[in-house]
Amino acid sequence: MRRIFASLLLPLAFAASSAVAAEEIVINGSTTVLPVMQKAGEAFMAANPGITLAISGGGSGNGIKALNEGLCQIAMSSRDIKASEREEGKAKGVNAVRTAIAVDALVPVVHPSNSVAALSTEQLRDIYNGKITDWSQVGGSGGSIVVVSRDTSSGTFETWAEMIMKKEKVVPSALMQASNGAVAQTVAKNRRAIGYIGFGYLNASLKKIRVNGVEAGQDTALSGEWPLARELYVFTNGEPGGAVQKLLAYLLDPRKGQEKVREAGFIPLQAKAGK
């Protein structure tokens, strides 16, 4: 008897659960944006039990490609869409619409006792590719430069490589650290070190470096003056609607998604909106 009940109830239960979880949003793309989306996504799903998110990384290019091929509804990207990608989408009837969700800014940092306070992007590149090896070459008090970098597969490294290195390789003797926190720790403990970290990881035991004469700060990063800042985007096919629109609204909410942006070490957008 009991078995019959179970066999009757089981399909019903399935039907019920699939009715609740009717909408699934597939999200793919940049590993830099991934942590924001994961953090915000968890909270979003908790608040909206009817919507499930399937989030995966794979790089900005892969995300946009997946959007063009209809394999995802949202593509995360740490760069703008290329003209060729836009054409490719149009040919398949996809109209990619861009929404900025956060600002990613890196800051070069040194030990507080270091007398160097400002560097140019060229000097930073030459330090990281091994052409400049002594602090006296950039106006410091002498002593070899200890280069600290993120692992080559991290999103932070990718940003640095794009904005500073311009296709040149980081010197092999650089200390490759596995996290932003490890870079901060290493530089804070080493008088000769230079490193770069995301904005969210700055603390009193590190000294920020001015780059091309610009002071690092939320306002300069948001205004675009800071040379090491870029916006992070999501792309949708056409103007977002339904569950996708709900998610984007959540992401842009200063007290919800933007709070997660700050937690992930990026700069939230609301300061800009307030101006």
Add this chain to the structure above:
Amino acid sequence: MTARYAVQEARIRRVLAGIAGCSLLFLALIMVFLFMEGLPAFLEIAPPDFLLGMYWYPASDPPEFGTLPLLAGSVAVTLVASLIAIPIGVMTAVWLTELAPSFLRRLCKPLLELLAALPSVVVGFIGMVVLAPLLQDWFDADTGLNLFNGGLMLALMSIPTICSVAEDALHAVPDSLREASLALGATKCETIFKVVVPAAFSGIGTACMLGMSRSIGETMVVLMVAGGAAILPASLFDPVRPMPAAIAAELAEAPFRGQHYHALFAIGLLLFLCTLGFNLLAQYTSERNRQDPE
């Protein structure tokens, strides 16, 4: 009655054999997987470039997959760790079995075992936060995260292994040998170094090999304290990037079944061959010098 016992006996034997077979099967499957994922790397990257290349730039365009700096890093930290850990480990074992008063021995043994139980991430943390700044100041090094720091921390982890295996070997030396030596007029010191230690030589050799195999495979410690620079170390205070550290740091981000992914598995294969070599050597020394107790 006896027949029933015999059936039961046979059944138990089969179950145990099955369990033993399972663990062998798992080991075999792990090896198959390792080879399956690692060998394609040698098709994608020319083996001389892979094994002798000087540059490890897996994410550049075009990528370079030279593992020589990683291999050199592993060999260097293991060597430094062994040079520190083997004398300390073996001497501690000698002192514990031959010289220590029994109350001290009873105090030291558990302490040593506690050292063995220390999680590697804790050891790494100590190296990173406590030892690195000290090394930097004392030796005026460019960075405290270097070969020497890695070697010291690995030594700390392999001393308990070496010491306890060596201690067992020394214990196994029959007292009749010690008594005979002392009766012939040898001093305590002569007895230890000319009779007891040579008699236990094979076991001590095994202890050293096991310690080294632990050092070369240890991941967390070298990831945290060795610096992570893929260069051939020229001094004791250069940063290095041993093989396990490279795998741990990069595998999560390597595109699935891409060139980088296969290259990391091939490094895992190299690492596996290294530890296998050490373990075979350990077995060889213990077989070759096996002493008959009487």
